[in-house]
Amino acid sequence: MIRPILAHPDPRLRMVSRPVEHFDDKLRALVDDMFETMYDAQGIGLAAVQIGVHLRLAVMHVEDNPKRVLVNPEYEALGEPMPLDEGCLSVPGMRDRTKTRRDWVRVRAQDVDGTPYEFEARGLEAACVQHECDHIDGKLYIDHLTPVRRSRLLKRYQKERERG
Ligand SMILES: [Zn+2]
Numbered sequence: 001m002i003r004p005i006l007a008h009p010d011p012r013l014r015m016v017s018r019p020v021e022h023f024d025d026k027l028r029a030l031v032d033d034m035f036e037t038m039y040d041a042q043g044i045g046l047a048a049v050q051i052g053v054h055l056r057l058a059v060m061h062v063e064d065n066p067k068r069v070l071v072n073p074e075y076e077a078l079g080e081p082m083p084l085d086e087g088c089l090s091v092p093g094m095r096d097r098t099k100t101r102r103d104w105v106r107v108r109a110q111d112v113d114g115t116p117y118e119f120e121a122r123g124l125e126a127a128c129v130q131h132e133c134d135h136i137d138g139k140l141y142i143d144h145l146t147p148v149r150r151s152r153l154l155k156r157y158q159k160e161r162e163r164g
Helices: 025-040 123-136 147-163
Strands: 045-047 057-060 068-077 081-087 095-102 104-110 116-122
Touching: 025 045, 025 057, 045 123, 057 123, 068 123, 081 123, 095 123, 095 147, 104 123, 116 123
Parallel strands: none
Antiparallel strands: 045 057, 057 068, 068 104, 081 095, 104 116
């Protein structure tokens, strides 16, 4: 089932999500909905908080990498900061340049059955991990923009939303 995606400045996007503790059919159904919602919106990642579910959970499918389910994810930054034209399904229609994403991370997470696993991600997939982990802690990529870029983007965003 495709779920509605919350859009900035919805305050629910700013809440910190709680750990997933129950690895049951309900979680599997939620993950299925998240993939369906993400593909429908042509995104490469989606955190549960973006559909109003405050669990530490995200799904990703970045380029040729495998589909990933990140339950209770944590990452360690291994690479260097890289510039990136970043966007977010919760800030629709906007993109801007961030400079804080690392180009290489090691991720520790659980799968949908609760089994711990690890992987390393590079480039866009590494950035996506950081972007989704931000969502889980109530942060958005616009928080990483310089103040000038952020206020310019938010002005444009507000105008487009007023126009409908
Ligand atoms: Zn996002």
